[in-house]
Amino acid sequence: MINSTKMNHSFLENKIKLGFLPTPLHNLPRLQSKMGKYNFYVKRDDLTGLAGGGNKTRKLEYLLAEAIAMGADTIITAGAQQSNHCRQTAAACAQWGLSCHLLLGGNKPHSYNGNLLLSHLLGASIHFTGEHRKGEDLQFLKSQLEADGKKCYIVPYGGSNFTGMLGYVNAMFELKEQIEDQNITIDYIFFASSSGGTQAGIAFGNALSGLNTKLMPVAIDKSSPGEISMGQTIAELINEAKIKFEWNGLIPLEDLHLLPDYNQSGYGVLTSQEAHAIGLLAATEGILLDPVYTGRAFYAMLHQCRQGLIPEGSNILFWHTGGLPANFEYADRLMHYL
Numbered sequence: 114m115i116n117s118t119k120m121n122h123s124f125l126e127n128k129i130k131l132g133f134l135p136t137p138l139h140n141l142p143r144l145q146s147k148m149g150k151y152n153f154y155v156k157r158d159d160l161t162g163l164a165g166g167g168n169k170t171r172k173l174e175y176l177l178a179e180a181i182a183m184g185a186d187t188i189i190t191a192g193a194q195q196s197n198h199c200r201q202t203a204a205a206c207a208q209w210g211l212s213c214h215l216l217l218g219g220n221k222p223h224s225y226n227g228n229l230l231l232s233h234l235l236g237a238s239i240h241f242t243g244e245h246r247k248g249e250d251l252q253f254l255k256s257q258l259e260a261d262g263k264k265c266y267i268v269p270y271g272g273s274n275f276t277g278m279l280g281y282v283n284a285m286f287e288l289k290e291q292i293e294d295q296n297i298t299i300d301y302i303f304f305a306s307s308s309g310g311t312q313a314g315i316a317f318g319n320a321l322s323g324l325n326t327k328l329m330p331v332a333i334d335k336s337s338p339g340e341i342s343m344g345q346t347i348a349e350l351i352n353e354a355k356i357k358f359e360w361n362g363l364i365p366l367e368d369l370h371l372l373p374d375y376n377q378s379g380y381g382v383l384t385s386q387e388a389h390a391i392g393l394l395a396a397t398e399g400i401l402l403d404p405v406y407t408g409r410a411f412y413a414m415l416h417q418c419r420q421g422l423i424p425e426g427s428n429i430l431f432w433h434t435g436g437l438p439a440n441f442e443y444a445d446r447l448m449h450y451l
Contacts (some may be wrong), residue, residue, distance in 0.1 A: 115179070124357075125279060128174040129181065130265055131205050132161035138291040138430075143397040150425040151418055151433075154299065155400065155447075156288060159407075159435040164204030164357075166199045166236060167435025168311055172272035173282030175206045179276050180266035181209065183369070190268035191216040193246045195405065195439040198229040198271050198308075203235035213237040214254060218246025226440035241269045254292060259432055271308025273346070275353045281314025282321065300324050301423060304412035304432035308328035309343055311434065316368040321360060329417070331410040332371035334380040344369055344434035376414045381405050383443050387410045388450035391440075403436025404443040 137160060141153040161170035167406050180188060191201040192215070199215045206213035221241045225233055233239060242250050247270045256266045269277070292299060302319075306312040312330045319326060330344065347369050355361070375445055378384050387408035392412060394400050402408045414431055415425050440447065 125245070125283060125450035126180050127335060129178045129209065129281075131163050131174050132170040133210065134158050134161065134171075134288045135291060138288065138295065141398050141431075142392065144372055147393075147397060148415070148418060149362070152426075152428045154297070154428065154430045155398075155433045156430055157400075158284075159433045161435070163201050163208075164231060165200065165435070165438050167198075167201055168281075168432075169198040169201040169272050169435075171284055172310060173268070173415060174282075175212070175276050175279045176266075176268050176272055177205055177209060180211070181320070182269075183264075183266060184228075185211070185266035187212040187214065187258055187263040187265045188268055189214045189216070189251055189265055190211045190272075191218075191242070191245075191249075191251055191270050191318075191404075193218050193248065194241075195228045195442050196232075197228060197403070197406070197434075197436045197439070199237070200232045200235070200438065202272075203232045203237035206237070207235050207281075208413070212331070213410045214240065216240045216242045216245070216250050218244065224370055227438045229442070231438055232379065233384075241294060248256070259288075269308075271310055273308040273310030273313070273350070274341055275350060275357065278314035278317070278350055278354065279308045281311050282313075282318040285315060285318025285322045285324060289322045297322075298428055299430045300427040301327045301329050302430045302432055303331065303410055303414040303417075305333050305406035305434055306343070307333040307406065309346040309350060310373070313347045313354070315432075316347070317351050317354045319368065320362055320364045321358070328368045329414070330371045331413040332373050333378045333406055333409055335376055343371060344376075352363040374412055374418075375409055376417075383446045383450075385450045386416075388447055390415060391447065400433070401437050402423075402433070403438065403439045404447065405439055406436050407433055 137157040159166045163170040383404045390412035391402045391408045
């Protein structure tokens with residue numbers, strides 16, 4: 114999707130193939146008929162194709178390319194027990210013959226379900242780390258594995274570093290091409306933002322491609338005391354990208370801000386809001402969201418529209434970042450609300 118010769122940034126091509134790209138872009142006519150006043154579209158990164166799909170596939174195409182180039186034989190990453198990122202990392206490692214170690218928060222459950230079950234089936238070695246779900250123990254495990262002769266590469270929490278964000282810089286060029294091919298315009302893009310890499314890539318790619326669509330990232334998690342804020346993380350990633358791309362353009366500050374009012378229940382806590390958003394899209398369009406990320410972001414989009422915070426007649430894109438397997442872990446709570 115990117116003419117790297119013209120842009121003189123050939124490192125954007127330094128990736129392996131993991132996903133089925135480009136992912137579809139299509140409208141949501143039945144949702145439009147229910148909501149009125151707005152034109153809705155969806156970008157289907159739930160269909161990237163890697164063991165259930167999701168946005169992390171785009172990041173992993175760059176991250177694993179870097180790992181392989183460095184001679185790594187073992188990949189280490191971290192997340193929550195229902196981490197979509199960890200499930201896709203395990204699948205990518207299986208495809209490329211790499212050992213995979215996952216550090217997952219919480220204690221070992223009596224039975225595995227959802228993403229945890231899939232990560233196990235995909236051959237990952239799983240380590241349960243109690244309160245540490247954001248990779249606090251990555252370096253410790255790396256030292257242990259290297260002492261046993263392994264060549265390790267750490268994929269950061271959420272795949273969110275400069276290398277990982279390249280997946281969504283590339284994705285914005287893909288989106289621009291699809292928009293032009295379909296002869297449509299997009300005024301707003303809503304998407305879930307948690308570890309920062311997807312948002313940083315979208316924001317930078319939005320400016321670099323000249324698409325310049327209004328971004329509406331929805332905060333999914335909260336920063337812990339003493340932890341770097343999401344805004345600072347995203348700004349640092351974009352500043353690194355500007356240096357490496359030798360790009361001196363400006364990115365609107367609002368593209369670095371997150372919609373903060375939808376994460377009050379905490380990370381991974383399903384409320385009636387997410388449940389009803391999941392039910393609405395499933396029943397109207399046959400598209401399944403997840404209870405942690407896309408369900409929350411989709412609810413935020415609906416709420417913004419219902420409150421009149423988005424101008425009537427706007428063309429709104431929801432970027433579906435995947436996560437279907439987690440629904441099985443949340444089955445009882447979903448049934449309670451629906």
